[in-house]
Amino acid sequence: MVPVSRVSGRALGSLLPDLRRLPGPVYAALGDAIVSLVLDGRIAPEARLPSERELADQLAISRATVTAAYDALRGQGFLASRTGAGSFVTVPPDARPRVSTLRWAPATPQHADEIDLTCAALPAPPGVLPNAIARAVEQLPVLAAGSGYDPMGLGPLRAAVAERYTTRGVATHADQILITNGSLHAFDLLLRLLVGPGDRVLTELPTYPGALDALRGNGARIVPVPLAPEGGWQVGQIQATLRQTSPRLAYLIPDYHNPTGALVHDQDRRDVLRAARQAGTTVIVDESFVELGYGSSARPAAALDGTVVSIGSLSKPVWGGLRLGWVRGSADLVRRLAVQRAATDVAGSALDQLVGTVLFAELDAITSRRRAELQPRRDALISALHTHLPQWQLQVPEGGLSVWVELDAPQCTPLTQVAAQHGVTLVPGSRFGVDGTLERFLRLPFALPTERLEEAVRRIAAAWQRLDHSGAPMRQLVVA
Amino acid sequence: MVPVSRVSGRALGSLLPDLRRLPGPVYAALGDAIVSLVLDGRIAPEARLPSERELADQLAISRATVTAAYDALRGQGFLASRTGAGSFVTVPPDARPRVSTLRWAPATPQHADEIDLTCAALPAPPGVLPNAIARAVEQLPVLAAGSGYDPMGLGPLRAAVAERYTTRGVATHADQILITNGSLHAFDLLLRLLVGPGDRVLTELPTYPGALDALRGNGARIVPVPLAPEGGWQVGQIQATLRQTSPRLAYLIPDYHNPTGALVHDQDRRDVLRAARQAGTTVIVDESFVELGYGSSARPAAALDGTVVSIGSLSKPVWGGLRLGWVRGSADLVRRLAVQRAATDVAGSALDQLVGTVLFAELDAITSRRRAELQPRRDALISALHTHLPQWQLQVPEGGLSVWVELDAPQCTPLTQVAAQHGVTLVPGSRFGVDGTLERFLRLPFALPTERLEEAVRRIAAAWQRLDHSGAPMRQLVVA
Numbered sequence: 001m002v003p004v005s006r007v008s009g010r011a012l013g014s015l016l017p018d019l020r021r022l023p024g025p026v027y028a029a030l031g032d033a034i035v036s037l038v039l040d041g042r043i044a045p046e047a048r049l050p051s052e053r054e055l056a057d058q059l060a061i062s063r064a065t066v067t068a069a070y071d072a073l074r075g076q077g078f079l080a081s082r083t084g085a086g087s088f089v090t091v092p093p094d095a096r097p098r099v100s101t102l103r104w105a106p107a108t109p110q111h112a113d114e115i116d117l118t119c120a121a122l123p124a125p126p127g128v129l130p131n132a133i134a135r136a137v138e139q140l141p142v143l144a145a146g147s148g149y150d151p152m153g154l155g156p157l158r159a160a161v162a163e164r165y166t167t168r169g170v171a172t173h174a175d176q177i178l179i180t181n182g183s184l185h186a187f188d189l190l191l192r193l194l195v196g197p198g199d200r201v202l203t204e205l206p207t208y209p210g211a212l213d214a215l216r217g218n219g220a221r222i223v224p225v226p227l228a229p230e231g232g233w234q235v236g237q238i239q240a241t242l243r244q245t246s247p248r249l250a251y252l253i254p255d256y257h258n259p260t261g262a263l264v265h266d267q268d269r270r271d272v273l274r275a276a277r278q279a280g281t282t283v284i285v286d287e288s289f290v291e292l293g294y295g296s297s298a299r300p301a302a303a304l305d306g307t308v309v310s311i312g313s314l315s316k317p318v319w320g321g322l323r324l325g326w327v328r329g330s331a332d333l334v335r336r337l338a339v340q341r342a343a344t345d346v347a348g349s350a351l352d353q354l355v356g357t358v359l360f361a362e363l364d365a366i367t368s369r370r371r372a373e374l375q376p377r378r379d380a381l382i383s384a385l386h387t388h389l390p391q392w393q394l395q396v397p398e399g400g401l402s403v404w405v406e407l408d409a410p411q412c413t414p415l416t417q418v419a420a421q422h423g424v425t426l427v428p429g430s431r432f433g434v435d436g437t438l439e440r441f442l443r444l445p446f447a448l449p450t451e452r453l454e455e456a457v458r459r460i461a462a463a464w465q466r467l468d469h470s471g472a473p474m475r476q477l478v479v480a
Numbered sequence: 481m482v483p484v485s486r487v488s489g490r491a492l493g494s495l496l497p498d499l500r501r502l503p504g505p506v507y508a509a510l511g512d513a514i515v516s517l518v519l520d521g522r523i524a525p526e527a528r529l530p531s532e533r534e535l536a537d538q539l540a541i542s543r544a545t546v547t548a549a550y551d552a553l554r555g556q557g558f559l560a561s562r563t564g565a566g567s568f569v570t571v572p573p574d575a576r577p578r579v580s581t582l583r584w585a586p587a588t589p590q591h592a593d594e595i596d597l598t599c600a601a602l603p604a605p606p607g608v609l610p611n612a613i614a615r616a617v618e619q620l621p622v623l624a625a626g627s628g629y630d631p632m633g634l635g636p637l638r639a640a641v642a643e644r645y646t647t648r649g650v651a652t653h654a655d656q657i658l659i660t661n662g663s664l665h666a667f668d669l670l671l672r673l674l675v676g677p678g679d680r681v682l683t684e685l686p687t688y689p690g691a692l693d694a695l696r697g698n699g700a701r702i703v704p705v706p707l708a709p710e711g712g713w714q715v716g717q718i719q720a721t722l723r724q725t726s727p728r729l730a731y732l733i734p735d736y737h738n739p740t741g742a743l744v745h746d747q748d749r750r751d752v753l754r755a756a757r758q759a760g761t762t763v764i765v766d767e768s769f770v771e772l773g774y775g776s777s778a779r780p781a782a783a784l785d786g787t788v789v790s791i792g793s794l795s796k797p798v799w800g801g802l803r804l805g806w807v808r809g810s811a812d813l814v815r816r817l818a819v820q821r822a823a824t825d826v827a828g829s830a831l832d833q834l835v836g837t838v839l840f841a842e843l844d845a846i847t848s849r850r851r852a853e854l855q856p857r858r859d860a861l862i863s864a865l866h867t868h869l870p871q872w873q874l875q876v877p878e879g880g881l882s883v884w885v886e887l888d889a890p891q892c893t894p895l896t897q898v899a900a901q902h903g904v905t906l907v908p909g910s911r912f913g914v915d916g917t918l919e920r921f922l923r924l925p926f927a928l929p930t931e932r933l934e935e936a937v938r939r940i941a942a943a944w945q946r947l948d949h950s951g952a953p954m955r956q957l958v959v960a
Contacts, residue, residue, distance in 0.1 A: 124624035130617055133831070137613055144604035148801020181661065185825035192697065197677075213823030217672065321628020321830030343693030345665035349829040350801030351613070 005241040009050035009058035015042055027068035035078055038089050041205050044224040045435040048088045096436025097413035111423035115456045118427045120401040120445040124319035125366055136354035143350050151342040153179025154353040160360035161326050170302045175331040181323035181348055183288045183313040184210045191218040193340050200247035206432035208258045223247050224434055231262035231395040239275040246279045256289035259432050259443035260404040261397020266299050273305040284309045291317040291367040293399035294375045317367045324356040380450040384457035402445040409469040410439040419463040424456050485721040489530035489538035495522055507548035518569050521685050524704040525915040528568045576916025577893035595936045596905045600881040600925040604799035605846055616834035623830050631822040633659020634833040640840035641806050650782045655811040659828055661803035663768045663793040664690045671698040673820050680727035686912035688738045703727050704914055711742035711875040719755040726759045736769040739912050739923035740884040741877020746779050753785040764789045771797040771847040773879035774855045797847045804836040857926040864937035882925040889949040890919040899943040904936050
């Protein structure tokens, strides 16, 4: 195992609590604190820790204390060392929640009046589809006279997507657009074309679980960089990881990040994109949620750096049942992706693409109604959380469809199990991370009507109360 | 390089002409004949030839003559030998037509009145789609109230596909059906789930180019087995290859094979499926064309062997612009494929699936009109070929959408280039094979109206006349 990124003594020092104020010997407190940072996703799995000497200097404690802490971590399976390569973080299998790595599985409701909070997606906007379909059917005869196959996607839809980029300040020609079956399909095609087995791909931590699955499915080596505790990028850490690991790709969600809803502002974008260019890393920016912002926005990443590859979709602003996404890249990349696509699923649905072309003309009206509907739901969810679970922490998301909540104990997987009995289906936070970390976190979508969200929070609070939070931090699974 | 299949002395003997009746020394005639067999796809690239002694005994010629022939082949790059592993067939890069491995590329017509014969696919059946869409829209509200994502596919459509299998004599439950975006997508999902890099997959030679692309894209090692010159399987050779190479998968098209239109009869199916079971090989049967037979039919492979995985689609019987295909397998396989699918493009188009559910109820009427329309086109194409290119040979296809034609010279790639100037777009036969072989063959679809097919054949004949067929067999590219 090669360490994929490095945590400096100073960075680790800034993450650690004051060890002398914790009960027990300092070496044990240091070990426990590092375990918590790993399991909470503050330090990425496989990151290299500072040397014992560097950390001792930083914390102004004896080197023997750090040695004892690292030895304890090694004994518990949280640290692996190799001569010359340093010590790097691992997560022992026993410390991973057992159900957290489940991918998609058919839902089997356990409760008659179940509230499903697994999916950050909306129903189709009322009344929009039948009209759009009727207008699409008028356009159908020309297409229906041919084979119906076009791996690039329908010309008028490509032009509509390109025009929307141009309007957003990213001059784009239709040749630069490939139509896909949604943004995950766009990402998967890019991975199949650009990534070989073992190639490194930098991601945020947490990030969109579908992207993690696609990365694993393509044999990529995931290099996760933790987000800042207050949301958004830790620019220095992303830059350092780009420099140290020169990943093939970086997959980033600066526009209303999934799951945190954070918006990355222009200067941070510029700084990270510059570092990526210097590292020879191709940046893929997922703009799935860009139309769902509730206040501030930022310049599109592709406007700041022409080499950025953008992916997007109508699934979040309109409806996921329409399988319509896209890639915006160079005309050459788009051609190569189309060849790739022709050899996998040939082409997208002609009918969906005709409907999508109609919808693009109305997209501003649709998304403006969406935002007006969603912002009160976001506020109601947050207000219910403050009322019923005041010990949980969160940042108000600037966009998107979900709130990322930090629980007061790393017990998201057992919560998910108990909540199901109370009639709420949840996805544990570890689904948004790697190696079973992020057990302290939970993504709560606000796609449902206000009263359902309030009822969901009441049920979650009841489930949380049934769990014993007294002791049992995750690592006791290991030491016991 | 490990040889992937073996050609016995007897098998090679049966393919060779009477060498003593050919001009020049016997060793040269033997070498030339073997080169032709390789380039025409009668011997698969990478197949192991019989030992010199075995072939000499079989042909009743001296071992020195065989040695001289093999030495000449080695010198020309058509044979590679490794101590202990024998001599196996290769195709030197110079002998491969330069444009034949092109995958899909956007068409740029060179001729105002171009006739496109690249695609074996039909326009949508007249009048069918608007009604089906109108009825689908009535079903939409229930789906539109949810996220629209279902990686398994819509329940009623899965039930309709299962019912059609049951009607065909393959008892099937909806749990055994996964809905995909067409049959190539079904195949690609199966490859992603079941095949690792370097795993062997047996295919017919020729076969569907999309399948070859998907196999290459998934890093599979293609093990091609030539079809019989008169069409259909060479059962003994498939059995021997299964026994000798134990491939992970076999991809077969027994129901109106693409491109030859051949139908494999029940006993041959039974014999090959038994050999596959004994070799531990999972058989994937592509039934894309099963609804387009013009006379005889055979028992579905899955009715003869319950472990067969079937894939199919509405693209050929209805329309490719609807992205609707499926896998029929065990409920467990289907679940695992759905997990795979959720991590790649999430789900299929809800609207297409609703339309497909409506169309399944009318499928018999639609396909019966299709067959009535297509059979005269097939006959007109064949008749025009007999008139204008009587020196070309073909077998009358029992189903499907194309005729596989054997030219009187291995010049399909130059023909494709000249034909484009005459207003016909063709795909060279080598697109249906591996390593640039099959230059002597051409797939001609009969999806167009009769008069267009007749005009296409007149243009192809004019183009063929412009080529010099006098000498210039392919291998002169090598020896020159």
